[in-house]
Amino acid sequence: MSREAGGGRRRAADESGTDPVERGERPARDERPAERVRSGERPMRADPVVATVNLVKIYQNGGVPVPAVRGVDLRVERGEFVAIMGPSGSGKSTLVHMLGGLDPRTSGEIWLDGKRADTLGESAWALLRRKKIGFVFQFFNLVANMTVADNVELPALLAGASPREARERRERLLDALGLTGRADAAPAQLAGGEQQRVALARALANRPSLLLADEPTGNLDSRNTRDVLKLLGEVHRDGQTIIMVTHDARVASLADRVVSLLDGQIVDDGAVAAPRRRPKGTAGDVVELRG
Amino acid sequence: MRLFLLALLAKEPAHGYELKQALEQIFGSAYPSPNIGQIYVTLGRLEKDGLVRAVDVEQTNRPNKKVYYLTAAGRESLDSWADEPTEGPRVRDEFFMKLVLAPMTGIADRMTLINRQRRHYLALMRDLNELAERTAPEDRIALLLIEGAMLHLQADLDWLERCQEDLS
Ligand SMILES: Nc1ncnc2c1ncn2[C@@H]1O[C@H](COP(=O)(O)OP(=O)(O)OP(=O)(O)O)[C@@H](O)[C@H]1O
Ligand SMILES: [Mg+2]
DSSP states (O other): OOTTTTOSSOOGGGGSOSOTTTTTOOOOGGGOOGGGSOTTTOSSOOOOSEEEEEEEEEEEETTEEEEEEEEEEEEEOTTOEEEEEOOTTSSHHHHHHHHTTSSOOSEEEEEETTEEOTTOOHHHHHHHHHHHEEEEOTTOOOOTTSOHHHHHHHHHHHTTOOHHHHHHHHHHHHHHTTOGGGTTSOGGGSOHHHHHHHHHHHHHTTOOSEEEEESTTTTOOHHHHHHHHHHHHHHHHTTOEEEEEOSOHHHHTTSSEEEEEETTEEEEEEEOOOOOOOTTOOHHHHSOOOO | OHHHHHHHHHHOOBOHHHHHHHHHHHHGGGSOOOOHHHHHHHHHHHHHTTSEEEEEEEETTEEEEEEEEEOHHHHHHHHHHHHSOOOOOOOSOHHHHHHHHHHHHTSSOHHHHHHHHHHHHHHHHHHHHHHHHTSOTTOHHHHHHHHHHHHHHHHHHHHHHHHHHHHO
16 A cells, blocks of 8 residues: 555645635545546545656766756546646656656656555566556657557567457557558558557557556647547546646647646646536637637 | 628628528538628628618519629728738737736736646637537538637647746
């Protein structure tokens, strides 16, 4: 159990002085209703999927320390979809890399599913990733000498799925992302936006308990973004926990919660307000003409 | 509404109700369904200004109807509307004024203003997402309008990010 994990500090937003209800925020953790935990999953309040305590990353750049993440306390519950936003260089990639064990932290704690993870060695991290984490990199890295289909099936096979399960899952994911026709292509034959969608399919192939994604729609046009949004919406409804770095406000607006980073620190953390009920409004009523 | 009606009349003369139908048909849900009274009031004003003229057309069993057509002056004002670039978005909006002035008076700090505005824009974006989902795919003009609104919001959010970087 890790009741203390992530509990040491209040979030920056709590100090902003406005009323949490008015800000559309959920109640603080201890009063959070149990129904947040998706039905059928765990009966009791479960451990958060991710919790960090005063997480810090300082890179060394030719002897000069570069503080990239400066004391982040983040707690993500099972089934939550959290978007991370912030200017370039604010530490978004660094943060998610640390959460996936791809970059060692300088200090602080990382807890995954209630277990301490920042103290794990590289091979233990690799095992953990294989079982639990899907990762979409900002600069997607597919295995160059394998087909798209094999790239997507591999993580499921590594996680112990049968070849048939892996193939069925791959077919479903590629279909959802409009990539069925590219299954036999090599990554180098794909456009940037296609590679990005393959990377997303691969990250979801082993049904990870946590999806970490770094700008997964960065190279997509609006139609492909729509496919990705639809798939993310579906897996999220099925209970997928998602932490996603994004500049794309359409993507962020689908999240349950948006965390804003600035200079390596969280400067805002709160729920995105639910759509206002306006069942009969049409584009012409909602989008006003100016002038 | 004046210039929209002139544009429709440049295509062909029409009576008020036909103009209402044309607007609905061309824009789909992208234009709020115009009120027929408003159309007649606008036509009356255009007529007074010499931009359109009305002729009475006799109808059997019904009162005469007025068919409107474009005058040379109307054509001219429509041409200059089409030839001018359209005003861009107003960036010095109310939030901008608030962001600059409120901290000076000590009633709010910039970080709080920016964070609150970001959440508001994201909530608006969520509304637009939902609107796009319940707009029929054939309603192409409406979908383009929604996409335009989304891109504007994205620009507003990017700009908030710049403010946060520079003013903190
Ligand atoms: N390997 C590294 N060595 C040294 N400095 C690094 C390294 N990786 C990142 N940094 C620095 O850490 C800071 C945070 O970088 P990070 O990549 O996390 O930003 P980001 O928020 O993901 O930006 P972007 O939106 O451009 O992707 C930056 O100042 C960056 O220059
Ligand atoms: Mg990055």
